[in-house]
Amino acid sequence: MRNIVETTAATAFTPGVASLTDTMDQMGVRMTFARDEEIFAQGEEADLIYRLVSGSVRTTRLMHDGRRQIGEFHYMGEIFGIEANDEHRFSGEALTDCVVTVLRRSAFVALVRSHPDLERQFWSATAKALQRSQDHLLLIGRKTACEKVASFLIDMAERQKAELVSLPMGRQDMADYLGLTIETVSRMLTQLQSSRMVEFTDSRHFRIPSRQSLARFCQ
Amino acid sequence: MRNIVETTAATAFTPGVASLTDTMDQMGVRMTFARDEEIFAQGEEADLIYRLVSGSVRTTRLMHDGRRQIGEFHYMGEIFGIEANDEHRFSGEALTDCVVTVLRRSAFVALVRSHPDLERQFWSATAKALQRSQDHLLLIGRKTACEKVASFLIDMAERQKAELVSLPMGRQDMADYLGLTIETVSRMLTQLQSSRMVEFTDSRHFRIPSRQSLARFCQ
DNA sequence: CGTTTCATTGAGTGCGATCAAGCCGTGTGG
DNA sequence: CCACACGGCTTGATCGCACTCAATGAAACG
Numbered sequence: 001m002r003n004i005v006e007t008t009a010a011t012a013f014t015p016g017v018a019s020l021t022d023t024m025d026q027m028g029v030r031m032t033f034a035r036d037e038e039i040f041a042q043g044e045e046a047d048l049i050y051r052l053v054s055g056s057v058r059t060t061r062l063m064h065d066g067r068r069q070i071g072e073f074h075y076m077g078e079i080f081g082i083e084a085n086d087e088h089r090f091s092g093e094a095l096t097d098c099v100v101t102v103l104r105r106s107a108f109v110a111l112v113r114s115h116p117d118l119e120r121q122f123w124s125a126t127a128k129a130l131q132r133s134q135d136h137l138l139l140i141g142r143k144t145a146c147e148k149v150a151s152f153l154i155d156m157a158e159r160q161k162a163e164l165v166s167l168p169m170g171r172q173d174m175a176d177y178l179g180l181t182i183e184t185v186s187r188m189l190t191q192l193q194s195s196r197m198v199e200f201t202d203s204r205h206f207r208i209p210s211r212q213s214l215a216r217f218c219q
Numbered sequence: 220m221r222n223i224v225e226t227t228a229a230t231a232f233t234p235g236v237a238s239l240t241d242t243m244d245q246m247g248v249r250m251t252f253a254r255d256e257e258i259f260a261q262g263e264e265a266d267l268i269y270r271l272v273s274g275s276v277r278t279t280r281l282m283h284d285g286r287r288q289i290g291e292f293h294y295m296g297e298i299f300g301i302e303a304n305d306e307h308r309f310s311g312e313a314l315t316d317c318v319v320t321v322l323r324r325s326a327f328v329a330l331v332r333s334h335p336d337l338e339r340q341f342w343s344a345t346a347k348a349l350q351r352s353q354d355h356l357l358l359i360g361r362k363t364a365c366e367k368v369a370s371f372l373i374d375m376a377e378r379q380k381a382e383l384v385s386l387p388m389g390r391q392d393m394a395d396y397l398g399l400t401i402e403t404v405s406r407m408l409t410q411l412q413s414s415r416m417v418e419f420t421d422s423r424h425f426r427i428p429s430r431q432s433l434a435r436f437c438q
Numbered sequence: 439c440g441t442t443t444c445a446t447t448g449a450g451t452g453c454g455a456t457c458a459a460g461c462c463g464t465g466t467g468g
Numbered sequence: 469c470c471a472c473a474c475g476g477c478t479t480g481a482t483c484g485c486a487c488t489c490a491a492t493g494a495a496a497c498g
Binding site for chain 2: 486487494
Binding site: 170171172182183186187189190203 | 476477478479
């Protein structure tokens with residue numbers, strides 16, 4: 001454990017109309033993680049809840065033989081590490097250097113119980129996660145390699161306001177998110193680029209000339 | 220609409236320590252659906268919440284060209300049709316003839332708000348759904364056809380207490396749940412059967428001689 | 439008994455995986 | 469400043485698993 005998490009603030013704090021994330025930031029303890037560092041491990045007790053102040057995180061699940069599935073990428077402001085049971089079913093790993101605020105689950109549950117508004121916000125976040133997971137099922141189960149990569153690029157572009165979109169993850173992470181191999185991801189990217197659907201300035205930055213055109217590749 | 224849903228009971232009802240599902244059954248309106256009938260449609264306003272009294276349900280999502288992904292199968296007792304937004308992202312269809320209790324979402328939210336215990340049960344159900352969806356991601360994204368089918372059979376066996384497990388869905392539904400074709404599902408089933416991993420009495424009923432042996436096929 | 443629907447089996451194809459180089463930007467030390 | 473190594477990415481050649489297309493088998497139903 002890198003840091004002792006203090007929960008003493010919980011009893012003193014009264015949020016009023018504060019947002020869930022603001023409240024977590026005020027009550028939680030700030031921690032930093034370096035790129036590729038593990039934040040929590042698959043199988044570990046899920047007694048902490050995390051909010052991402054800056055940087056990006058991936059949640060991954062590993063099979064015995066090394067096959068890997070990325071459950072979700074999390075970006076600035078998002079909550080992650082929520083579990084229905086008391087055990088983490090995914091590992092959480094820092095995609096880039098990042099800062100998180102950490103809250104004990106028990107403190108979180110107590111807080112949320114006494115502030116129904118926060119509870120609703122929290123439920124909404126969970127339901128959104130479910131939605132994204134279900135959307136992803138269709139992508140992984142039924143889309144072609146090209147459609148998967150195109151959908152991913154559009155999703156990234158929609159999450160970022162900037163015209164030039166940046167990819168915090170490498171090709172292997174993209175592959176493990178989309179249920180493909182690194183080679184196939186690379187091939188589809190060059191294919192999309194030579195069809196003028198995307199323009200990469202370098203391997204981690206791209207822009208989409210016409211969102212609509214690219215969307216046609218996603219079905 | 221087949222049936223007008225009454226919500227007058229909501230104000231009069233006080234659940235005490237009743238379970239969420241019991242409460243829904245008491246407050247909701249009972250409806251019946253025939254096999255393959257649509258309970259709610261993809262894109263439709265999600266103003267109702269459903270609990271399955273008897274029978275089975277599939278939630279499906281369709282692409283323009285007919286490709287289909289099944290999100291989840293629901294069995295007796297389960298709640299389904301919950302959405303984060305006000306629009307259904309999946310269709311709900313009766314897998315078999317079934318009976319459901321239906322509750323207006325607004326009534327449900329009001330009820331849940333005034334009874335924190337119910338709210339916790341509801342949240343737990345949502346979190347479990349998220350968990351199942353995430354488990355399914357690994358299956359669809361990274362498992363082989365054989366592993367997918369074996370995992371599915373074990374999951375079915377675990378949900379039913381009986382030694383002889385019955386499949387309420389046809390081969391096409393299995394295929395669309397696992398991200399395979401109907402032919403591949405059929406081939407894997409005969410392959411598993413000729414390896415003595417499962418015994419089918421007919422196409423819809425099977426038993427597993429050794430759970431452990433079959434589990435080895437799931438990785 | 440014919441018709442329909444669902445499941446199985448077979449033959450051949452193709453998409454994405456695998457195996458193997460090659461490329462390129464970055465960092466390091468001489 | 470160059471030589472070299474290293475990791476991440478791309479590209480090429482080949483393979484194989486799952487898909488497609490097609491036929492057959494087996495129940496269910498009128």
